[in-house]
Amino acid sequence: MSIVVKNLTHIYMPGTPFESVALMDVNWIIEDGEFWGLIGHTGSGKSTLIQHLNGLLKPTSGEIIVDGVNINERGVNLREIRQKVGLVFQYPEHQLFEETVEKDVAFGPKNLGLPEDEVTERVREALDLVGLKYDEIKERSPFELSGGQMRRVAIAGVLAMRPKVLILDEPTVGLDPRGRDEILGQIVRLRERQNITVILVSHSMEDIAKIVDKIAVMHRGRMVESGTPKQVFKNREALASIGLDIPQVTHLMIKLKDKGKNVATDVFTVEEAEAEILRAARGMGHA
Amino acid sequence: MAAEILVEGVCYQYPQSSEMALKDVNLRIKKGEFIAIIGPNGSGKSTLAKLFNGLFVPTKGRITVDGLDTRDKENIWKIRQKAGIVFQNPDNQIVATVVEEDVAFGPENLGVPPDEIRKRVDEALEIVELKEYAQKPPHLLSGGQKQRVAIAGIIAMRPDYIIMDEPTAMLDPVGRKEVISTVKRLNKEEGKTIVLITHFMEEAVEADKVIVMSEGRVVMEGTPREIFSKVGKLKAIGLDVPQVTELAHRLRGQGLAIREDVLTIDEMVECLCPLL
Numbered sequence: 001m002s003i004v005v006k007n008l009t010h011i012y013m014p015g016t017p018f019e020s021v022a023l024m025d026v027n028w029i030i031e032d033g034e035f036w037g038l039i040g041h042t043g044s045g046k047s048t049l050i051q052h053l054n055g056l057l058k059p060t061s062g063e064i065i066v067d068g069v070n071i072n073e074r075g076v077n078l079r080e081i082r083q084k085v086g087l088v089f090q091y092p093e094h095q096l097f098e099e100t101v102e103k104d105v106a107f108g109p110k111n112l113g114l115p116e117d118e119v120t121e122r123v124r125e126a127l128d129l130v131g132l133k134y135d136e137i138k139e140r141s142p143f144e145l146s147g148g149q150m151r152r153v154a155i156a157g158v159l160a161m162r163p164k165v166l167i168l169d170e171p172t173v174g175l176d177p178r179g180r181d182e183i184l185g186q187i188v189r190l191r192e193r194q195n196i197t198v199i200l201v202s203h204s205m206e207d208i209a210k211i212v213d214k215i216a217v218m219h220r221g222r223m224v225e226s227g228t229p230k231q232v233f234k235n236r237e238a239l240a241s242i243g244l245d246i247p248q249v250t251h252l253m254i255k256l257k258d259k260g261k262n263v264a265t266d267v268f269t270v271e272e273a274e275a276e277i278l279r280a281a282r283g284m285g286h287a
Numbered sequence: 288m289a290a291e292i293l294v295e296g297v298c299y300q301y302p303q304s305s306e307m308a309l310k311d312v313n314l315r316i317k318k319g320e321f322i323a324i325i326g327p328n329g330s331g332k333s334t335l336a337k338l339f340n341g342l343f344v345p346t347k348g349r350i351t352v353d354g355l356d357t358r359d360k361e362n363i364w365k366i367r368q369k370a371g372i373v374f375q376n377p378d379n380q381i382v383a384t385v386v387e388e389d390v391a392f393g394p395e396n397l398g399v400p401p402d403e404i405r406k407r408v409d410e411a412l413e414i415v416e417l418k419e420y421a422q423k424p425p426h427l428l429s430g431g432q433k434q435r436v437a438i439a440g441i442i443a444m445r446p447d448y449i450i451m452d453e454p455t456a457m458l459d460p461v462g463r464k465e466v467i468s469t470v471k472r473l474n475k476e477e478g479k480t481i482v483l484i485t486h487f488m489e490e491a492v493e494a495d496k497v498i499v500m501s502e503g504r505v506v507m508e509g510t511p512r513e514i515f516s517k518v519g520k521l522k523a524i525g526l527d528v529p530q531v532t533e534l535a536h537r538l539r540g541q542g543l544a545i546r547e548d549v550l551t552i553d554e555m556v557e558c559l560c561p562l563l
Contacts, residue, residue: 261559
């Protein structure tokens with residue numbers, strides 16, 4: 001399912017002394033099945049932007065077109081839109097509230113009025129998608145799980161709605177490296193299995209560069225860059241000037257290139273850097 | 288009386304839990320040191336932080352701060368004045384509606400006289416580089432700025448030891464850099480002893496000493512260079528190393544002559560230049 005953002009501007013508290021422009025003329029096309037990373041600092045407009053994609057916020061001007069439908073037109077069923085576009089907020093585990101994991105994940109589908117066996121089926125599937133075993137975990141209280149598990153249960157709650165587009169706002173914040181890799185790995189697998197469109201909001205270029213197809217960069221309410229990681233990281237001066245870091249290995253390759261070494265600089269992961277340096281070293285007869 | 292935090296044979300068990308969260312931990316934190324504690328979630332880092340100033344007391348063993356035993360209730364206020372904690376979420380630590388009032392909250396509660404409070408607040412805000420924000424309401428500040436207000440609130444209590452429990456976990460890269468440069472300044476210029484608990488390895492690299500925790504125990508202890516050169520061991524307990532350190536490790540595995548203990552991009556450039 002595709003989403004098109006056209007000339008989106010959002011002003012908080014217009015006409016008051018507190019008026020502030022959160023989004024300015026943002027244009028963004030998210031094609032069906034794409035995997036996007038959305039990057040920017042706190043206050044850059046990322047969260048405001050994603051809350052428009054399922055109608056939680058209304059544009060001051062501009063349009064959001066989800067699956068061909070302008071979602072802010074009269075008569076559009078926003079419930080349906082929110083079912084299609086699932087949003088996982090920051091620290092989603094703060095939203096857990098039920099006595100058992102099963103009840104918590106079932107809350108959404110139950111509210112859709114689905115029959116009980118269909119609800120159970122969806123709960124089982126959603127927990128499976130986030131790497132948790134239904135039979136082992138369904139009766140446990142979500143509050144006695146580890147931080148990483150709680151977060152996965154919360155994500156399962158959104159997946160149980162079977163969204164076509166999944167938006168995750170900083171899903172790894174506060175997790176340790178293993179927890180972070182688990183969540184990111186599950187998102188990648190989820191996308192492969194379900195072929196859904198994913199938007200991952202993050203501060204971390206190193207996390208994002210490894211897994212997404214495309215990156216959009218927000219700065220002061222504007223979308224200042226968008227494209228493949230290669231295209232976006234090419235403008236490293238621009239990224240540095242807005243305080244965003246490129247991955248450490250990319251930085252390394254650029255420094256080597258500046259020293260006159262014959263290496264490619266469109267390298268974002270440790271594995272890619274390893275291959276590229278070995279290639280160059282072999283060329284010099286060193287490996 | 289030694290100027291240090293001494294942790295001796297400490298075990299800690301949470302009420303209602305069947306397992307020990309800390310198992311026989313022994314540590315010495317000397318005055319003036321900058322120590323980083325890393326470890327996966329659930330390894331006992333935050334529990335340990337709360338034991339340093341007597342928020343929790345050991346189930347077994349003992350902790351002394353400058354010779355004062357945290358188990359002794361008589362000592363608790365003295366200890367808390369010596370050792371302050373900064374927590375993860377700045378929003379949970381700010382109590383007042385104006386920045387300088389928030390910073391004054393701690394010393395006010397200590398019964399510090401008003402002109403002394405004024406002096407301490409100005410000084411603390413100067414150290415965290417937020418002097419021009421003294422009159423601002425904290426909610427208008429960025430995450431990094433708010434966390435620095437929380438740090439100023441601790442500095443105003445004049446502790447010798449500052450314990451930071453993942454102070455940058457909720458911040459973006461700019462906020463993280465602000466807080467870490469403040470932490471370094473506190474250590475190098477103000478002589479404060481720093482215990483920094485973090486998930487970010489590039490922050491731990493800045494410390495004098497790194498302590499690695501896993502499953503309630505201290506499993507490694509050494510300089511950042513010693514610790515991060517053990518790539519395999521760190522990965523096995525679920526931790527990361529900086530990207531360049533990992534790259535160096537892999538390239539060595541492929542037979543390139545590169546030092547094992549590379550920590551920064553510039554060191555890596557130096558190692559690689561003769562080979563390319």
